[in-house]
Amino acid sequence: MDDAAAPALGPLAGMKVLDLSRVLAAPWATQILGDLGAEVLKVEQPGKGDDTRGWGPPFLEDGSDRPDAAYYLCANRNKRSIAIDFSRPEGAALVRRLAAEADILVENFRTGGLAKYGLDAPALLAANPRLIYCSITGFGQSGPYASRGGYDFLIQGMSGLMSVTGRPEGEAGEGPLKVGLPVSDLFTGLYAAISILAALNHRTRSGEGQHIDCALLDSQVALLVNQAMNYLVGGEVPRRLGNAHPNVVPYRDFAAADDYILVACGSDGQFRALCTLLGREDLANDPRYATNAGRLRDRRRLELEIAHAIAPWRAAELLAAMAEAGVPGGPINTIDQVLSDPQIIAREMLQVMRRDDGTEVTVIGFPGRLSRSPASYRLAPPRLGQDTRAVLATELGLSEAEIEALRAAGVVAMGGPMRQDSEAERTA
Template sequence: MNDSSAKASPGTNAAQVASGVGGGILAGMKVLDLSRVVAGPLAGQTLADLGADVIKIERVGGGDDLRTLGPPWVTSPTDDLEQSTYFQTVNRGKRSLTLDFAHPDGAEILRGLVAEADIFIENFRTGTLARYGLGYDDLAKINPRLIYCSITGFGQTGPYSDRSGYDYLVQAMGGQMAVTGLPDGMTGAGPMRVGVPIADITAGNNAVIGILAAIIDREKTGKGQQIDISLFDSQVALLLNSLSAWLNAKAPLPRTGNDHPTAVPNGVFQVADGHILIATFNDREFARLAEVLGHPEWATDEKYARSRDRLANRKQLSKDMTEALSHHGKHHWMKVINGAKVSCGPINDMADIERDEQLAERDMFVTLHHDVMGDVRVVGSPLKFSATPVVYNSPPPLAGEHTESLLRERLTLTDEQIEDLRARNII
């Protein structure tokens, strides 16, 4: 099968789209990505966007489980081959090699790849790779410069270190569900998960931060190191003011639904033709908002003048604002309120996001072409550089799409050796 190619979609910065591996701020960095599902693959994709050469090592006979986590699907225009749309979100820019590293010969192939690698990403349960001689201590002997990033549910140490952990579970255990949802007393009140895999996403981003920091350290010391990223740690670190309120004042912030727990007004408000989001974070912004709503007196009203006053009188302020906002529609209020330098915007669904002019201007939608799957649309990188833009080298690969070419390129294996490995289901 031929390697995939990429092309720019209309409105996409073509300079950011390349065919083949090359370009980007991390050009020349070689990454082995053994991770599956979301957090690890997201880290690998970010490194690929930055120009690294990322090889995705997958299970023989199907590959990453995320490939089958659907519907919905991306379907090949020429046959019935399906890949989940979920898989497309975290795997662009990679080449795929399927490998059974539980077999000694497969493990030896992986060690050969490690010898010239810069970065190694894995998210197996703690201790799994060490059983095959592929733990950090084992691979550091082969390549002392290797940066080995382990992403697990609960980390490499501690009483939970042998547990598996998925995003939903970690949202529950890490306090996210305790602070998300409607307040007590309202219909539907109770703990609620965030609608995107926030613990996975944060852990993946933390992995990239750790890897980039380790690259800088390696420039100073000449040595790599292991990075230990936990979904649980990452989720707890996200709690910010909610956890700080408890740690320092033993004052748990309640679930407040669409209202901010401390900044008022900050939430969803009904207008003549729907709803808008208004966000203020200080008294100056509130005074400007009060002015354009036709009630400048609110800025000096003892019930509303200070942030703590508005918090204490949240319900009455919400009623007063809803009445003031009811006389005009969304377009009017977004223009007027933003004009007053107060944050205001619509509540967009996916279709709204797709046609948003700001996102189009900033190249946040890219079309990548795959020889088998056809055109695949992906969300662009949020990282914007003035001198070294991100690159979209290739679309998400099929499982094992590049196995043979990579074995020839990296390990100089012959056709006979590759055929033998395939006959024994090692690749």
């Protein structure tokens, strides 16, 4: 769809978001806002843009000599790209003018990193008191680690997440593991989007904007949930359990005759139904296993019995029987399998979009279903700087001659590499 023709849709239609971020946590937050209808202007460094544009292969083949990586495409739909070098005074002035008209600004520079350009929260809130300014960093705006850079892998380790992820001691392949997705980044992006929506509601009541401080470490610690509460209440440090659950039994993977399956019995009734299905009513009737607390105490013995009962079954046949009996279970899908799953297809979770050059890109859609104001898919992830000229003309009222002078001076770009990185790109 042509940018100029993209209609304003969704519950955030009319909201203007200035996105000074890159990589994943903050772009994830701004993509959520864009999916919900906000107009998102992604400010990128001329000549390079978001780091993730180069995080491939794979790359989206579009016939150009500089295609975008799949990683970039996952977090940047429903945005327009404007390439401005705000390490230059003229570029910083352009961004300040855009911020003066914005409802929301999101950035993920190191703490204090934007102050030298006059783009920090105090400066921009003074000029636009209704602005909601969201900073996303590894460790937040305060505390002894505030000046450090934060990366998902480090946060997964520092937060305790990796201490409860992986095979337990004494098993083959033992040791801590990170989650197979950058969940600390993604969780922080979600918390940032939630916080921004809360701040919008506050502004509706009060008329005032505010500064939001979101940290990867804080977000991941908040999501230790039951594991942290187990320690706070029980005093025992949680440990790695592989695919087993720290509080519920049986709740793990088991090997069937031809594949692994998942069993997730969350109640005594479901456990009894599983035992009946497996022909092991004796386990259901054993007083040691009558309650979850008992099953947890005798976890190892019980799980071995269940494993022996499951082993002769073919995975598909057992899962079908479990569904019929009301026992929660499922397969361990590969990515290609889940993306072709009939449930995912029925829910329209895959959306085909078309970039301004005609190249098609399939994206995974927004999961929330709003009955009155649904998410929309208006703009495919943009090419670097593809909207610079249009935004400068329509949002700031610059003439063609003024835009061309900025381009000639290297302050802005309409796409394509510059000879060297700017100061802002080098110090991000």
